[in-house]
Amino acid sequence: MKRILTVMMFLTVLLCTAGYVRAEQNIGGVWRETSTGDIKNSIVIVSQSGTALTVVSSWEYRGGQILWQGSGSISGRKVVYQIRHTMYPPGWGVEGTHKLDVSADGRSMTGVWTNAKGESGPLKFEKVR
Numbered sequence: 001m002k003r004i005l006t007v008m009m010f011l012t013v014l015l016c017t018a019g020y021v022r023a024e025q026n027i028g029g030v031w032r033e034t035s036t037g038d039i040k041n042s043i044v045i046v047s048q049s050g051t052a053l054t055v056v057s058s059w060e061y062r063g064g065q066i067l068w069q070g071s072g073s074i075s076g077r078k079v080v081y082q083i084r085h086t087m088y089p090p091g092w093g094v095e096g097t098h099k100l101d102v103s104a105d106g107r108s109m110t111g112v113w114t115n116a117k118g119e120s121g122p123l124k125f126e127k128v129r
Helices: 002-020
Strands: 029-033 039-049 052-061 064-075 078-087 095-102 108-115 120-127
Touching: 052 078, 064 095, 078 108, 095 120
Parallel strands: none
Antiparallel strands: 029 039, 029 120, 039 052, 052 064, 064 078, 078 095, 095 108, 108 120
């Protein structure tokens, strides 16, 4: 009887905590930014190690080259990372944050960008491979 109660208690604890276990999606790979029609030839490379992310990107915007790099993390399907532009048009905010939600199928991420100047806008990535 004592053994049965112990097993029942173990199963109860296991079932009660199962909802708190959260596995991060693996979003590592090649993406492209599709936030606006002004973005051309974009490539976004995400490197993931556990929950840690490193992101680099290159794209064309109105005839000019844009480059940025960033780092942050993923928790469940929530992605947050800080970026710093290394090539950008005059007047752009150099540093910023990207906050994204990964789709259930892992093929897209949508969210918002913000920069140190207080500006923000929509952000959307689609997985290439």
